Amino acid sequence: MFLHENISGDNDLSRKPWLYPPFSPPAGGDGRSRITIAQRHVDELNEDIAGLVETLESLSVTVRRPLDLGPAVPEVRTPAWSATMIPALNVRDNVIIMGDEIVETPPMMRSRYFENQLLKPVFMDYFNQGARWSVMPRPLMTDGSFDFSYADGSGSADEELRPTGRPDDSPYHVGFEMMMDAAQILRFGKDVLVNVSTAHHQLAYEWLARHFGDRFRIHRIYRLSDDHIDSTVLPLRPGLLLARSPEIIDRLPAALQKWDRIYYPEPAADGFPPYDDNDLVLTSKFIDMNLLSIDAETVLVNSAHLELIALLESRGMTVVPVQHRHRRLFGGGFHCFTVDTVREGGLEDYLSG
Template sequence: YFDKDPDFLWTQAPRPRLSDKSYKHNYYDEKITLEERLLRTANKDFVTTEEEIMFDAADVMRLGKDLFIQHGLTTNRKAMEWFKRKYPGFRIHAVNFPGDPYPIHIDATFVPLRPGLIINNPHRPLPKEQRAIFEANDWEIVEAAQPAHKEPPPLCYSSVWLSMNCLVLNHKTVIVEASEVHQLEQMDKLGMNVIPVAFRDAYAFGGGLHCSTADVFRDGKCEDYFPNQKVKDITRV
C-alpha cells in the first residue's frame, strides 16, 4: 500500500512503558463486588492512570471526520489528547458505557451499520447526556438483539455480546456470525443484506468478525456524518 499509494500515511502510536505508575494498584482485588465495579465504571474510575499515553485501537470508532473513543480499562484520556494533536482534521469524542464492568473495546458495545444508524448493547447504553451529537445529526441508536448463546465458547474470554461484533462491508451489507440467529434477524429487519459466516470457533483467538479484520483500503471519500456541530457536546475532547 505504501509503494502504490502516494497519499498513504504510515504512522505508529506511542509505545507505553507500562510501569507501575501506569496502573492503579489492587484495582482487581477479588473482594471487589460486581456492584462496586459498575460504580467505578460509572465514575470513570479505571485501572489505567494518566501517567502516559495508553490505548487500544479497538476502542476507537471512526465515523467519517469524527473519532469516537471509549474511555475504559484499555484507553485513557491522555490518549485522546494524543489523537487530537496527531489528527487535527478529525473531531475527537470521549464516550463511555457505565453498564459494562469491564469496558474493553467498543466493537461489541456500539456498532455503526450505516449513516444514521447504530446498534447499542442494551446492557451498556450510551448515557443520555452523551447522545446530543447523535440526535442533532439525526442518528438513530437502537438496542442490539440478544445473543443466541448464554455462554461464550471454550477458551473464549470475551462476552456473549460478540454476537454484535459484525463486519460492515458497505451501507447495505453486513457479515454476521452464522449461529447468531437473533442478530441475523434484526439486521434483516433493519434493511441490511446479511451474510452469515461461521466464526464462533475462532472466538478463542481474540474476538469476532470485526476484531479479526482491518479495512486498510476504502472506496469513496471521507464524508462528514456530523455536520451539525451547533450543539452542547460533552463528549468533545
C-alpha cells in the first residue's frame, strides 16, 4: 500500500512493466518470506555510498554516518507485531530538521519503527549543543491503523479524504493512527509543504500545524503522491523548481506557482541496471529527480541521467555527477540518502509578496 504508486507499475503481474520484469515472490511463502538481495548489488551500493561521502567531503560538507545494523539483530517486536529491522539507509525518511529542532516522524513501515535508534549518537550530540528534539507520537500499527483509500483508488486530489480501512481483530486496535514519513514534507524557509494522501497523513499534518504553527507556515497539499513528495517537486534555488509534470503545479501554494520551473526529462532505459524477476524494484522511473542541493547553484545528480544533467546545466546550475546504480532497488536517491542538519544562513521567507 505504501509504495503502491511505484510497485503497481513495475511489479504487478497484471500490468506491463515500464522497464523491468514483473516481481515474482518466493514460491511457497507465507506472505512474510524474506526477499534476498544479491550480494553484488549490496557491494555496489556500498561502493556508491563511499563515492557519495567522498564527493560531499570534497565540497566541504561534514558527513556523519548512522550506526551499522549488525547481522545479529533479531526481529523487532512490539505488543502488536514483529518485523525484520532494516538499516538506516534512507535517513531523510524518518527525520526532518525544523530550524533548531530535530523532529522524528512516525514511520509508515513496521520494519523502520526503530530505525532512528541508529541515528541516536548524532541526535544526542546536537541536543548537547543546544538543539531541540521532538518525537511525534508513535503508532501501534495494527492492521486497522492503515488507510487504504489511496491504493483502493477512492477520493481524488481535489476533495477531502474519505478513509477506507480493513478489518482488525488486534486487541491493540485504535483505528487510523498518525503516520507520516518526513519525506512527505518539504521546507522552503518559513513555509512547509505537507503532502496528505491518507487519514494518518492528516493526523500528522495536524500535529505539525499545532506544534510549529507559530514558527512556520504549514501548507497542506492533497494527494500529490502516495508516499514521498521529493520525487514529485523539489526546490533547486529560490525561484526555481524541479517538478515531475505540469499537472501538479496547480496543487502547490499560489506563491510557489509563480516560481520558474523545469520538468523532469524522461530517462533513457539504459540508464538503469537490468534486474531479474525476483528483484523487487521499489522506486519509480522518477527516482533521479531525487537530487541533493549543496547550495543555490550546486546540485548532486545521478551520473547516469545525462538528460537531467544537460537540462540543469542549461539553467545555469553547477552539476556534480555522482554514481548511484541501484537507486530503484534500494528505494532512494541522494535526497533520500542524506538529511542536511546544519546549513549556512537563517530562516528565509521565500513565498511572501
